[in-house]
Amino acid sequence: NAGVTQTPKFQVLKTGQSMTLQCAQDMNHNSMYWYRQDPGMGLRLIYYSASEGTTDKGEVPNGYNVSRLNKREFSLRLESAAPSQTSVYFCASSEMITDTQYFGPGTRLTVL
Amino acid sequence: KNEVEQSPQNLTAQEGEFITINCSYSVGISALHWLQQHPGGGIVSLFMLSSGKKKHGRLIATINIQEKHSSLHITASHPRDSAVYICAVNSGGSNYKLTFGKGTLLTVNP
Numbered sequence: 001n002a003g004v005t006q007t008p009k010f011q012v013l014k015t016g017q018s019m020t021l022q023c024a025q026d027m028n029h030n031s032m033y034w035y036r037q038d039p040g041m042g043l044r045l046i047y048y049s050a051s052e053g054t055t056d057k058g059e060v061p062n063g064y065n066v067s068r069l070n071k072r073e074f075s076l077r078l079e080s081a082a083p084s085q086t087s088v089y090f091c092a093s094s095e096m097i098t099d100t101q102y103f104g105p106g107t108r109l110t111v112l
Numbered sequence: 113k114n115e116v117e118q119s120p121q122n123l124t125a126q127e128g129e130f131i132t133i134n135c136s137y138s139v140g141i142s143a144l145h146w147l148q149q150h151p152g153g154g155i156v157s158l159f160m161l162s163s164g165k166k167k168h169g170r171l172i173a174t175i176n177i178q179e180k181h182s183s184l185h186i187t188a189s190h191p192r193d194s195a196v197y198i199c200a201v202n203s204g205g206s207n208y209k210l211t212f213g214k215g216t217l218l219t220v221n222p
Binding site for chain 1: 116142143145153154155156157160198200202208210211212213214215
């Protein structure tokens with residue numbers, strides 16, 4: 001089992017460009033999450049999907065959109081990237097919303 | 113004041129030492145998580161606990177709900193334990209609200 005996979009691993013964007021970060025899990029988990037991690041700050045939740053067909057905002061949703069494509073996949077889209085979105089992005093999944101989470105390897109995004 | 117505070121922020125130890133990392137929180141919780149983030153960036157869940165104590169190998173996690181405090185202990189520390197250890201609390205009950213501490217950077221020297 002691959003667990004949680006994320007693509008791409010690294011990305012450099014110019015201000016105003018758009019891109020989609022992909023996340024997939026093969027553990028048949030119901031819940032999936034997108035976080036960002038910035039130096040000196042804890043992980044912060046961007047969006048989550050408690051179950052297939054539902055998505056909810058987290059602590060820092062502005063500038064992002066998500067799609068729970070199916071039970072396996074949960075994508076994060078930046079419509080118009082800004083330098084403030086330079087960060088490391090982690091996807092995670094869990095059996096249920098209250099369970100242990102399994103994290104992907106992360107995507108390091110730089111917006112110039 | 114952050115909902116989740118960890119101490120110390122940085123910790124350096126010699127191989128073999130007993131290590132304690134502390135986590136205090138200010139809200140009612142349904143569960144507390146301990147995570148490990150290695151220098152390469154990958155994050156692994158170590159424990160999820162809502163009461164008492166859990167042990168896995170050389171790692172022990174305890175929680176005192178009344179005092180709103182948890183500790184992560186590492187016995188017989190090894191350089192491969194060098195990582196950032198992160199505490200997170202679920203204060204949303206059946207809803208999702210996971211708040212993370214800023215982490216404790218542990219360096220174990222040979």
